[in-house]
Amino acid sequence: QVQLQESGPGLVRPSETLSLTCSVSGDSIRTSRYYWSWIRQPPGQGLEWIGYIYDSGNTHYNPSVKSRVTMSEDTSKNQFSLRMTSVTAADTAVYYCTRERPGYMDVWGKGTTVTVSS
């Protein structure tokens, strides 16, 4: 059974960098045919697809955050990561990592809440 688990700081100061990691079990991100993506959900709002990483480091980002986002993977640890710079209060959200087929997200982590505040 494939499982994903997000980890990272729950509080980030404005203008600083948000860094999250997703640990994958039950599948190998190195050999998998799937893509690995991040999605976020601001409090009480809908879902926003941030982007994905696939095939040993290829990425595709949402233009809404493209200038501030970097995704990477550590195949030795079977993890992939999200880095978002210059955060503001608008980046406060629950962040989910997912396995993507691509186009549809069939496995989700439980989510991690990130609050941007001083």
Place this chain on the structure above:
Amino acid sequence: DIQMTQSPSSLSASVGDRVTITCQASQHIKKYLNWYQQKPGKAPKLLIYDAYNLHVGVPSRFSGGGYGTDFTFTISSLQPEDIATYFCQQYDIPPWTFGQGTKVEIK
């Protein structure tokens, strides 16, 4: 970006009722439309992909249809465990975008 518009934004129905949600895309997206269920405090779960394909393990009372710009999601007989918010999502042209959600409650 492709805009996804769901209606209604919320609905209340009785156990056993047939419930239908619609999702309209701002441009033609062929069959590339998915539906997710999100219960309070939980991550979304994939229910239907490619407009009408049931994801593994999803009860058969859930179904989807449509093509192009207009799509439907139906619960044939609403159960208490179906209380949740449902989202549509397109993946014809990136960035993938979601509808604003439909909250389903029991009357």
